[in-house]
Amino acid sequence: xxxxxxxxxxxxxxxxxxxxxxxxxxxxxxxxxxxxxxxxxxxxxxxxxxxxxxxxxxxxxxxxxxxxxxxxxxxxxxxxxxxxxxxxxxxxxxxxxxxxxxxxxxxxxxxxxxxxxxxxxxxxxxxxxxxxxxxxxxxxxxxxxxxxxxxxxxxxxxxxxxxxxxxxxxxxxxxxxxxxxxxxxxxxxxxxxxxxxxxxxxxxxxxxxxxxxxxxxxxxxxxxxxxxxxxxxxxxxxxxxxxxxxxxxxxxxxxxxxxxx
Amino acid sequence: xxxxxxxxxxxxxxxxxxxxxxxxxxxxxxxxxxxxxxxxxxxxxxxxxxxxxxxxxxxxxxxxxxxxxxxxxxxxxxxxxxxxxxxxxxxxxxxxxxxxxxxxxxxxxxxxxxxxxxxxxxxxxxxxxxxxxxxxxxxxxxxxxxxxxxxxxxxxxxxxxxxxxxxxxxxxxxxxxxxxxxxxxxxxxxxxxxxxxxxxxxxxxxxxxxxxxxxxxxxxxxxxxxxxxxxxxxxxxxxxxxxxxxxxxxxxxxxxxxxxxxxxxxxxxxxxxxxxxxxxxxxxxxxxxxxxxxxxxxxxxxxxxxxxxxxxxxxxxxxxxxxxxxxxxxxxxxxxxxxxxxxxxxxxxxxxxxxxxxxxxxxxxxxxxxxxxxxxxxxxxxxxxxxxxxxx
Ligand SMILES: Cc1cc2nc3c(=O)[nH]c(=O)nc-3n(C[C@H](O)[C@H](O)[C@H](O)COP(=O)(O)OP(=O)(O)OC[C@H]3O[C@@H](n4cnc5c(N)ncnc54)[C@H](O)[C@@H]3O)c2cc1C
Numbered sequence: 138x139x140x141x142x143x144x145x146x147x148x149x150x151x152x153x154x155x156x157x158x159x160x161x162x163x164x165x166x167x168x169x170x171x172x173x174x175x176x177x178x179x180x181x182x183x184x185x186x187x188x189x190x191x192x193x194x195x196x197x198x199x200x201x202x203x204x205x206x207x208x209x210x211x212x213x214x215x216x217x218x219x220x221x222x223x224x225x226x227x228x229x230x231x232x233x234x235x236x237x238x239x240x241x242x243x244x245x246x247x248x249x250x251x252x253x254x255x256x257x258x259x260x261x262x263x264x265x266x267x268x269x270x271x272x273x274x275x276x277x278x279x280x281x282x283x284x285x286x287x288x289x290x291x292x293x294x295x296x297x298x299x300x301x302x303x304x305x306x307x308x309x310x311x312x313x314x315x316x317x318x319x320x321x322x323x324x325x326x327x328x329x330x331x332x333x334x335x336x337x338x339x340x341x342x343x344x345x346x347x348x349x350x351x352x353x354x355x356x357x358x359x360x361x362x363x364x365x366x367x368x369x370x371x372x373x374x375x376x377x378x379x380x381x382x383x384x385x386x387x388x389x390x391x392x393x394x395x396x397x398x
Numbered sequence: 399x400x401x402x403x404x405x406x407x408x409x410x411x412x413x414x415x416x417x418x419x420x421x422x423x424x425x426x427x428x429x430x431x432x433x434x435x436x437x438x439x440x441x442x443x444x445x446x447x448x449x450x451x452x453x454x455x456x457x458x459x460x461x462x463x464x465x466x467x468x469x470x471x472x473x474x475x476x477x478x479x480x481x482x483x484x485x486x487x488x489x490x491x492x493x494x495x496x497x498x499x500x501x502x503x504x505x506x507x508x509x510x511x512x513x514x515x516x517x518x519x520x521x522x523x524x525x526x527x528x529x530x531x532x533x534x535x536x537x538x539x540x541x542x543x544x545x546x547x548x549x550x551x552x553x554x555x556x557x558x559x560x561x562x563x564x565x566x567x568x569x570x571x572x573x574x575x576x577x578x579x580x581x582x583x584x585x586x587x588x589x590x591x592x593x594x595x596x597x598x599x600x601x602x603x604x605x606x607x608x609x610x611x612x613x614x615x616x617x618x619x620x621x622x623x624x625x626x627x628x629x630x631x632x633x634x635x636x637x638x639x640x641x642x643x644x645x646x647x648x649x650x651x652x653x654x655x656x657x658x659x660x661x662x663x664x665x666x667x668x669x670x671x672x673x674x675x676x677x678x679x680x681x682x683x684x685x686x687x688x689x690x691x692x693x694x695x696x697x698x699x700x701x702x703x704x705x706x707x708x709x710x711x712x713x714x715x716x717x718x719x720x721x722x723x724x725x726x727x728x729x730x731x732x733x734x735x736x737x738x739x740x741x742x743x744x745x746x747x748x749x750x751x752x753x754x755x756x757x758x759x760x761x762x763x764x765x766x767x768x769x770x771x772x773x774x775x776x777x778x779x780x781x782x783x784x785x786x787x788x789x790x
Contacts, residue, residue: 148540161786180403194527199434200434203435212623223513227434227436228400228436228437228438230567230578231579231581232572232573232576232577232578232579235536235573242757244632255723256723259435259601259602261581261582261600261601261602261722262580262581262582263565263569263581264565264569264572264579264581266569266571266573267537267564267565267566267567267569267570267573267734268569268570268573268579269573270570271569271570271574272539274574275651275653276537276538276571276653276654277537277566278654279562279565279566279683280562284501288470293657296669297562297672298562298563299561299717299725300475300659300718301564301659301660301661301662301663302659302662303656303657303659303661304656304657304658304659304660305654305655305656305657306655306657307653307654307655308653308654309454311653311654316716318716329527339440355400355438358578359576359577359579359612359614359615360578360579360580360597360610360611360612361438361610361611361612361613362437362438362439362608362610362673363439363596363608363609363610363611364608364609365419365420365437365439365441365606365607365608365609366419366437366606366607366609367419367602367605367606367607368604368605368606372754374753374766374767374768374769374770374771375764375769375771375773376760376770376772376773377441377769377770377771381774381775381778381782382780384772384774384779384783385772385779385782385783385786388754388772388783388784389769389783389787389790390751391770393755394772395752397674397730397731397751397752398674398698398731398787
């Protein structure tokens with residue numbers, strides 16, 4: 138099974154800090170990491186390869202330094218990696234990103250499965266997976282928590298929905314997005330680390346991809362940010378004083394008065 | 399195209415640096431330096447006293463003006479319309495009125511009833527596609543039917559719930575129509591002159607809000623999480639036109655098939671329908687302690703929720719998680735026990751009408767949004783609360 142894993146390098150911040158003076162995000166010294174949700178996609182790709190044979194190709198669209206993320210992918214089991222990098226790709230929204238990735242996936246040799254993370258830490262939309270599946274004209278199953286079986290041209294997966302989970306059968310090739318419940322990503326092996334170090338990671342530009350310049354980056358983006366602001370948190374609260382007994386009494390009094398309980 | 403700096407004009411004064419909401423600007427060797435991730439929001443351009451920052455917009459053809467009207471995707475499951483559809487119709491009514499346009503609901507499924515309700519919540523028209531191919535909510539036929547309807551009737555705006563289904567169908571539709579889509583909007587407004595949908599959403603885990611538009615392409619599409627907008631009171635006297643579409647054509651096939659469905663039964667009271675939610679965090683210490691919260695939930699008739707760490711540690715199923723990567727809730731009362739109030743958690747519950755926080759750390763950020771705060775040990779407070787409620 139030939140598997141393509143799409144991943145993104147994101148700023149490695151779990152807790153975004155805000156400079157209270159200037160009201161901006163503090164980004165200094167922040168290292169790029171593989172989008173945490175994509176590490177599960179990568180791990181699942183590697184596990185499926187171990188189960189069914191084939192190879193895993195990691196692809197990422199991003200600035201030249203996103204190569205680090207791809208090396209990391211190789212260190213945990215990806216066989217090959219391709220970086221899609223070009224100034225023309227900058228400023229891409231999900232539509233332009235999906236187009237760029239889909240074009241690259243088509244250029245790769247025959248693939249059976251595309252795996253994405255459920256969303257990114259920074260953009261946080263979860264739209265790229267289904268959009269690129271549509272562009273590739275393949276089915277997409279979101280929020281997969283288990284790949285039950287894959288064989289000749291079909292795959293059976295479990296996916297999470299609000300009400301529980303569904304078992305879905307899909308023909309291959311297909312694309313899926315995975316949730317963190319699906320696996321526990323492994324740490325790099327020594328062999329993996331040395332492979333990652335010496336791996337040659339090709340960089341594909343818009344021209345090498347044969348991508349339509351009007352469909353990538355800013356030019357290919359349908360949406361545009363017109364304003365950015367910080368949410369106002371108004372402190373409206375009241376801290377209830379006293380010993381536990383009187384705190385609880387005060388709370389019940391307040392909630393009763395407000396007809397909440 | 400994009401952002402440029404005129405280094406003949408830039409003196410490296412740094413006036414722009416604090417104004418970048420993403421903190422991407424620095425002064426290096428007396429010249430401004432921009433890191434990756436610029437959204438071209440223009441804040442730095444306004445701040446620059448020397449007009450050294452140039453943001454070139456992409457030349458875009460004006461939007462096709464023949465698109466008119468606001469559509470709401472009325473998601474159903476087993477023939478039952480989801481609550482988020484009514485919330486979106488209530489919002490959609492405001493948007494349609496601001497545009498002087500009609501509001502339509504689109505119902506795609508098999509075995510349809512209750513579509514009259516959609517009119518009561520504001521729809522002027524309801525487009526119905528009733529087909530066995532749509533029975534199991536498989537994405538491809540849904541996306542195909544919705545895209546086809548949009549091509550035919552050309553609405554200027556399409557909004558849908560950011561449910562697990564909406565999140566996978568709607569991006570497909572946007573890709574078919576080659577238009578823009580904004581995920582998880584928390585604010586939707588109209589710029590009436592330009593007939594633009596102003597789509598506001600949190601990014602960076604709720605730390606920054608961004609307003610996004612789709613200028614040149616139509617329709618303008620957005621998803622909204624359940625419980626973000628409030629449902630208006632239904633008007634049973636309102637009549638809408640119900641238009642049954644014939645989609646019995648071939649091609650509506652699916653490469654995916656539903657084999658089985660297993661319901662999550664741990665949730666007795668559904669989180670997104672509950673008036674009261676009792677929620678526990680890492681402060682509970684161990685899985686058994688959820689029993690205490692279950693008891694509180696029981697006496698209050700409340701639903702049980704959790705922050706992420708208890709879910710990660712397997713104390714409680716994922717369906718109970720509230721927050722950025724869980725559910726968004728907006729009950730009348732949200733009782734947070736042993737939850738610190740990370741931005742990711744607050745993103746999922748901060749619109750609750752009344753928030754009670756029980757936490758032993760007076761500096762916990764949850765107190766910043768709590769209506770009533772109790773600084774104390776939850777293992778003392780909660781049992782007392784249960785006792786007193788039982789006596790009442
Ligand atoms: C991309 C991303 C997505 C995320 N999505 C979510 C999400 O959807 N939902 C979510 O909740 N989190 C999410 N998180 C995690 C989030 O950042 C926090 O780590 C998490 O919300 C913290 O949970 P907590 O408040 O339960 O735990 P902590 O932050 O550890 O807080 C525990 C609190 O309990 C208090 N406490 C301890 N003992 C007692 C006691 N005996 N009595 C009273 N108080 C006590 C402590 O004072 C402390 O404030 C996400 C993180 C990332 C990076």
